[in-house]
Amino acid sequence: MINNRLVVIGGGAAGFFCAVNAARLHSQLEVIVIEKSSKLLSKVKVSGGGRCNVTHNAPDILYMSKRYPRGQHFVKKTFNHFFVPDTISWFKERGVSLKAEADGRMFPVTDNSQTIIDCLLKEADRYNVKIRLNVAVTALEKTEAGWDVQLQDGSSLQASYVCVAAGGYAQADKFAWLKALGHQIVVPMPSLFTFNMPGNPITSLMGVSVEEAHIKIAGTKLQEKGPLLITHWGMSGPCVLRLSAWGARELGDIQYHFTAIVNWLPAFNENSLRDEIQGLRFTLGGQKMHHKNPFGLPQRLWQFLLQQSGIGEDIRWADMPAKEQHKLVKSLTAMECGVKGKTTFKEEFVTCGGIQLSEIDPNTMESKVAPGLFFAGEVMDVDGITGGFNFQHAWTSGWIAASSIGRN
Incomplete structure (x- = not known):
């Protein structure tokens, strides 16, 4: 099974979306989500005052892409693979309807972020996604079979593929384990x-x-x-x-x-x-x-x-x-x-900066520096203004990573 294992680093929106879709699309794949804290989907929980601003009711990709101070050209490409209507359909197929408000923000009709969390947890359960909490990654090492994911307690996990969806880091030195692989980091700074x-x-x-x-x-x-x-x-x-x-x-x-x-x-x-x-x-x-x-x-x-x-x-x-x-x-x-x-602002902070976008293929989310390594969400140098834009980037990048991992 190790030859067919995906380890997703980060139990937030992007990581979860990658994990559940990878497990669903590729039944031979064993998927493990590791999260350094004791909580899953914590930003989903607090977003939009506890209602979860899932996405934005944008008329087209060009309009949407202009709401990203960093990463406009990148998301213009990624949104061709998975965009707002796809997000709406994905949740609707799983019994969660979204509604648009006058300012374009979209929420579950329940006005409760727990609806989104429950939906994602149910998917994880349905497709046997394994979840490990309070597990921090200290290093990634390329092996013949794929990856050796080294953990803080001294143990390690072997994986064919790794998707890094660890969110934004406030300090540049937190990216050291990714820099060690040869990736360039755009210095992180607070946004929102x-x-x-x-x-x-x-x-x-x-x-x-x-x-x-x-x-x-x-x-x-x-x-x-x-x-x-x-x-x-x-x-x-x-x-x-x-x-x-x-x-x-x-x-x-x-x-x-x-x-x-x-x-x-x-x-x-x-x-x-x-x-x-x-x-x-x-x-x-x-x-x-x-x-x-x-x-x-x-x-x-x-x-x-x-x-x-x-x-x-x-x-x-x-x-x-x-x-x-x-x-x-x-x-x-x-x-x-x-x-x-x-x-x-509350707990809805976002950081700009992260993995340099020129080192990621927007059509697959795969690293151009380290094959078999994928990225999703805020760990990349992409960030949107408030209004559901950061979550849409999370869903889109998670989806692309999940579908391209299986193609391998």
């Missing part, structure tokens, strides 16, 4: 993080969210638009997370110290808002500004911005002094917030 704003009075508004804000990073071309959430440490929400993904390397290089410029009313710029406010001074003239919020912003945020602009609670629209009006326009369309550091 929130912005820390220590001492900024806006943190007093923790819990307030805005449906659409625009943020740009001063001195760069980085900008993003979308829902924004104020937290007790700074800012979060899809807008910030997407911006952090696009700027992962650039922001890391400056130690996460920068100025974020927030436009709370993306439909306006400074000039158009100034004109709008001039009109409001007439139409709302006698009303107190603190009580009359004409822009649909959360009331706490509106009153905070008025206070920051020096506009007292008794000021009426018609009586707003020119200096304070100028400050208000600036606060609404170009509020400057100093960022000093980052915070991981």
Whole structure:
């Protein structure tokens, strides 16, 4: 059986998908999943607030590929083998229906990540996939028959094929066992993080969210638009997370110290808002500004911005002094917030970096450096913005590895 054994390193989404599909497609193959922790599919469990954002309802491959700050050209090729409709069909055939929300994110209709976990565990059981927890790999060694997978306890496993689906590593030295095989590593860095704003009075508004804000990073071309959430440490929400993904390397290089410029009313710029406010001074003239919020912003945020602009609670629209009006326009369309550091977003962290993509065949997921070695998921230098893109890469790469292993 050793001559027909696949060892999958990593019990996350990509590893599991590779394992269950390899076992199903190739009945002669013995499949073993080894996971260094005591938990399987832990990111699946916490994704999407416990609902599991399985994929994204993308109209086509080109649209989808543009949501990956790293690996765009690579996924453009891999998605030709297994794409969103394939993911939907795969789960549906196993009794799990997915639904699309207005923003494109797709979840199981149960709104419960356990549905996805149970489906994958059931498949593993059905096709006799063996699972070993609390087992860490220390080295891989090429042998005549295939691979010697060396484990932390001093034992080893022999395998014909190995699929590395160990997820992203935060430190480059964690890739040492893969570098030893001749692979080049793109230095890993955090992606999908929130912005820390220590001492900024806006943190007093923790819990307030805005449906659409625009943020740009001063001195760069980085900008993003979308829902924004104020937290007790700074800012979060899809807008910030997407911006952090696009700027992962650039922001890391400056130690996460920068100025974020927030436009709370993306439909306006400074000039158009100034004109709008001039009109409001007439139409709302006698009303107190603190009580009359004409822009649909959360009331706490509106009153905070008025206070920051020096506009007292008794000021009426018609009586707003020119200096304070100028400050208000600036606060609404170009509020400057100093960022000093980052915070991981819940447990949905992602790292950019990993195995250099030029060393992996996108049609098979096989290493060009070490034949018989395959990769799936985040261990490669591919990462997407938030919204189901990272899971789709996991399913796709796991599927391709599983189907190509059998062809051998």
